[in-house]
């Protein structure tokens with residue numbers, strides 16, 4: 001075990017497009033999604049300790065600890081236990097660790113907060129413990145924690161198919177300056193999937209060949225998030241957020257994941273930052289964050 005402290009970023013996951021293309025016999029939906037990761041997210045810290053511990057801080061930490069009580073517990077703890085099991089099964093050491101989560105992302109908001117944290121736990125603890133696990137085993141372990149965890153393990157531009165676990169990297173995707181906005185009302189992912197009426201949309205077509213932002217923006221503009229109609233029916237604020245993002249100059253506005261976070265893509269980081277400032281002034285009751293997606 002290392003004596004040092006290690007930090008692992010858990011970037012917000014953004015579904016730039018999400019098509020629902022079918023449903024498996026077990027009820028899980030088949031997706032075709034273009035995904036990028038923001039420069040902004042949660043932050044995990046791992047330190048050597050005499051016994052395991054888990055602490056929460058950050059803007060949304062108190063909300064999460066209150067919510068998690070009496071429920072299934074935090075995904076970080078589950079990820080730690082699953083990884084330890086996998087390493088110890090192969091004769092590798094996985095000693096006690098103190099984990100701290102700085103919870104900066106709103107909870108149940110469609111930007112993969114819990115999945116990003118679970119993935120960062122797997123990545124970070126593997127480094128902290130100095131363990132070795134094949135990328136297939138890591139991805140399978142991640143999938144046990146949630147459909148979004150394998151893509152969050154990558155945390156780089158990708159196309160996800162299957163239920164989210166079949167991943168192709170999109171190395172030519174440019175960085176997109178954007179603003180994330182959320183009404184601070186939690187949305188339940190299973191609830192949104194349950195409300196879907198159309199489950200057989202066509203898959204995403206041919207991807208751009210170049211890395212030109214204009215080509216990518218035109219491509220993304222032709223796509224959709226099929227979870228947006230049921231989410232809008234549940235939460236009228238999504239329409240309001242989308243209108244506001246357009247009003248402050250976004251080129252493309254869409255909801256991420258099962259909502260309610262929407263993103264607006266801007267021409268440059270200065271425009272995104274100014275728009276976020278204006279939006280936060282207009283709606284201090286919303287979560288508003290300027291960021292930029294990470295490149296391939």
Ligand SMILES: C[C@](O)(CO)[C@H](O)COP(=O)(O)OP(=O)(O)OC[C@H]1O[C@@H](n2ccc(N)nc2=O)[C@H](O)[C@@H]1O
Pocket residue numbers: 015018027028029030031033110112115145146147148149162163164189190193257258
């Ligand atoms: C909407 C997305 O965020 C898009 O990236 C993901 O598909 C959701 O991923 P997640 O939050 O990690 O989802 P999980 O925790 O695995 O599943 C929560 C619930 O969502 C539904 N679910 C999830 C993923 C999927 N491909 N089909 C589904 O129908 C299932 O009812 C499942 O019980």
Ligand SMILES: Nc1ncnc2c1ncn2[C@@H]1O[C@H](COP(=O)(O)OP(=O)(O)OP(=O)(O)O)[C@@H](O)[C@H]1O
Pocket residue numbers: 064067068071073074075076106107108109110111112113114115117118148187189257258259
């Ligand atoms: N570390 C965590 N961060 C956030 N939520 C967690 C965490 N651990 C457990 N949860 C539980 O997971 C639920 C879903 O939260 P999460 O923020 O991952 O949703 P989401 O942003 O909609 O994710 P996705 O985009 O993957 O659907 C929460 O309501 C909470 O009870």
